[in-house]
Amino acid sequence: MKPLFASSTVAVPETAAVPRHVAIIMDGNGRWAVSHRLPRVAGHAKGVEAVRVIVEACARAGVEFLTLFAFSSENWRRPPDEVSVLMRLFMSALEREVEQLRLNGIRLRVVGDLSVFEPRLQGLIRESESRTAVNTRLNLTVAANYGGRWDILQATRGLLRDQPELAAQPERLDESLLTPYLSMAFAPEPDLFIRTGGEQRVSNFMLWQLAYTELYFTDCFWPDFDERAIEQAFDWFHARERRFGRTSGQLSAKAAG
Numbered sequence: 001m002k003p004l005f006a007s008s009t010v011a012v013p014e015t016a017a018v019p020r021h022v023a024i025i026m027d028g029n030g031r032w033a034v035s036h037r038l039p040r041v042a043g044h045a046k047g048v049e050a051v052r053v054i055v056e057a058c059a060r061a062g063v064e065f066l067t068l069f070a071f072s073s074e075n076w077r078r079p080p081d082e083v084s085v086l087m088r089l090f091m092s093a094l095e096r097e098v099e100q101l102r103l104n105g106i107r108l109r110v111v112g113d114l115s116v117f118e119p120r121l122q123g124l125i126r127e128s129e130s131r132t133a134v135n136t137r138l139n140l141t142v143a144a145n146y147g148g149r150w151d152i153l154q155a156t157r158g159l160l161r162d163q164p165e166l167a168a169q170p171e172r173l174d175e176s177l178l179t180p181y182l183s184m185a186f187a188p189e190p191d192l193f194i195r196t197g198g199e200q201r202v203s204n205f206m207l208w209q210l211a212y213t214e215l216y217f218t219d220c221f222w223p224d225f226d227e228r229a230i231e232q233a234f235d236w237f238h239a240r241e242r243r244f245g246r247t248s249g250q251l252s253a254k255a256a257g
């Protein structure tokens, strides 16, 4: 299998003023709720509204891929009540929003280990993906029961299943063999990573693909993250010098030449 996009550690990718792929850890719902004297779950409900706003803002700005971390493989450690509210919200958001996504030209994909979700949710995910499959304006991916380490492991298992002879010749294993098996193989690596909610960590999100991504952290809680806030992130991104291992001098020489 040939990878669809160049890996940033193998070749220098094309870059543009607007990030082609934006990956977001939507964090701070619980603290937003607490700061408004509301139960944590009210923050998650409000967070769904922010998703709607940011999806449209990204589509308008010309972003091609938007990936949202909705539920991590570690979020099962939360109190069962909160987990079940999150599952219900996910389900109702799919039911309510997919028609609008379809009409707005947005293609939805869900990545993660979906096998543990209840059959009705799995069916809803498959149906939402197929209803929006012809759309090309924006590729929206929701990461649910996703973990970066899970992704690398499932890719490795898939590769070895297809090419068991590799186990006897490990020196043949390289990035181009593995990356087509990653769950986000359909997308280029993210240009811009955003984490709302003030924490400065990646919490097991897209570990492989973040190798050369610009990392943007903001104290803004996810339910307050709006079009103006994402434009600020885009402005910050625009001012970055992406070197991919090269020197600043090489970049200015290239720009001048």
Ligand code: IPE
Residues within 6 Å of the ligand: 026, 027, 028, 029, 030, 031, 032, 070, 071, 072, 075, 086, 197
């Ligand atoms: C992010 O908000 C949503 C999920 C992890 C599902 P949090 O629920 O983590 O909010 P904080 O970090 O507790 O404020």
Ligand code: IPE
Residues within 6 Å of the ligand: 025, 026, 027, 028, 069, 070, 071, 072, 075, 199, 201, 203
């Ligand atoms: C990361 O947020 C996961 C999602 C936003 C889905 P968490 O709130 O779970 O991350 P930690 O626990 O603070 O690292």
Ligand code: MG
Residues within 6 Å of the ligand: 027, 028, 029, 197
């Ligand atoms: Mg959190």
